[in-house]
Amino acid sequence: MDFSKYQKSTTSVWAGETDPFTSGAVTTPIIKSVAFAYDDLDEWHRVATGKAEGHIYSRNTNPTVQVLEEKIRILEGAEAATSFATGMAAISNTLFAFLAPGKRVVSIKDTYGGASRIFLDFLPRYQVGVTLCDTTDFDALETEIAKGCDLLYLETPTNPTLKVVDIARLAAAARKVGAITVVDNTFATPINQNPLALGADLVLHSATKFLGGHSDAMGGLLCGKKELVDTVFQFREINGASLQADPAYLIARGMKTLELRIERQNASALTIARHLKAHPRVQDVFYPGLESHPGHDIAKAQMSGFGGILSFSLAGDYDQVKTFLPKLQFAHLAASLGSVSTLAGPPRTTSHVELTAGQRSLLGIPESLIRYSVGIEHVNDLIADLDNALASL
Numbered sequence: 001m002d003f004s005k006y007q008k009s010t011t012s013v014w015a016g017e018t019d020p021f022t023s024g025a026v027t028t029p030i031i032k033s034v035a036f037a038y039d040d041l042d043e044w045h046r047v048a049t050g051k052a053e054g055h056i057y058s059r060n061t062n063p064t065v066q067v068l069e070e071k072i073r074i075l076e077g078a079e080a081a082t083s084f085a086t087g088m089a090a091i092s093n094t095l096f097a098f099l100a101p102g103k104r105v106v107s108i109k110d111t112y113g114g115a116s117r118i119f120l121d122f123l124p125r126y127q128v129g130v131t132l133c134d135t136t137d138f139d140a141l142e143t144e145i146a147k148g149c150d151l152l153y154l155e156t157p158t159n160p161t162l163k164v165v166d167i168a169r170l171a172a173a174a175r176k177v178g179a180i181t182v183v184d185n186t187f188a189t190p191i192n193q194n195p196l197a198l199g200a201d202l203v204l205h206s207a208t209k210f211l212g213g214h215s216d217a218m219g220g221l222l223c224g225k226k227e228l229v230d231t232v233f234q235f236r237e238i239n240g241a242s243l244q245a246d247p248a249y250l251i252a253r254g255m256k257t258l259e260l261r262i263e264r265q266n267a268s269a270l271t272i273a274r275h276l277k278a279h280p281r282v283q284d285v286f287y288p289g290l291e292s293h294p295g296h297d298i299a300k301a302q303m304s305g306f307g308g309i310l311s312f313s314l315a316g317d318y319d320q321v322k323t324f325l326p327k328l329q330f331a332h333l334a335a336s337l338g339s340v341s342t343l344a345g346p347p348r349t350t351s352h353v354e355l356t357a358g359q360r361s362l363l364g365i366p367e368s369l370i371r372y373s374v375g376i377e378h379v380n381d382l383i384a385d386l387d388n389a390l391a392s393l
């Protein structure tokens, strides 16, 4: 079925689910089978050697998991997609599938904490060159890319200060030197941003966040050009970080409402960002949808919505955060993001807990910063909740 002429809301529901399921089921069956049987040995051989479609063993492919891969493939406008046990598995498998001693990667300083650990701790052990540039210094990034590199790794908007990176400009620079551009699209989701259409070669997701959307399943997804996805898939088959059928089902189920949730979260986050910006007890608000945000123009050009995550700093120090956060009634104080329920936490305790105060300051992360992942609750209730907690300061 050619989904290119349909809207994303339609695709989210139907992609991967157009062939009839067993017994006429109207939702994806959870096929837990480890192996798949063949009476015809010639057919088995054809499937095993990739000459015919089918499944052999669930570490490699699984029918339930394939439904999810098909949804993300179509939503991102990609040739191929594959999946992983977690978002970090998607990131690490992609990096290790393409990098080897003597290769060089260029990236930004504000990548997700786990990706940053790979760049700083793991890749150097394998003699892979790593250069991390200031996230919004595109001139410096272009200069580093032009020196020659094999892989450009980007993430936008970034965690937790929502910096915006110009995907089209940097992907073009990478293409000139024959480097692959990989973009972590977790914060934006394919509803708000499609990096492949902007020139990236591969796009990856922590499906644990907005795609699943209910904080009840972990997974990672990768899509892009078939040849590149195949390279990572072959590494993952052997590395073994495969996604299981149960979480794949939950993520695919969550994705059916992806567009509905993201539309709501985009709208609520913008309303909340504007409200907090005008509040005397709030020092600074970081949200790419605000005209005052330094990345607003690029965000407007490359995103169709500004996303469900914002962060803000309180006037005062970390003690204010300790008073404020527990007063919120409609926010889980927890790591993670992108759920139907609002989640809030200080980067000092969550994403950037392993850094020192000095390192956080270098990244522009104030100690009184709070990351706020807007859920699908009514925006008026969230604003009243925030106002109530702010009044306690």
Ligand SMILES: *Cc1c(COP(=O)(O)O)cnc(C)c1O
Pocket: 086, 087, 088, 089, 112, 114, 155, 159, 184, 186, 187, 205, 206, 207, 208, 209, 218, 219, 220
């Ligand atoms: C959470 C997250 C990851 C890692 O995903 P896991 O599913 O937790 O392994 C990667 N990138 C971003 C931007 C994230 O928010």
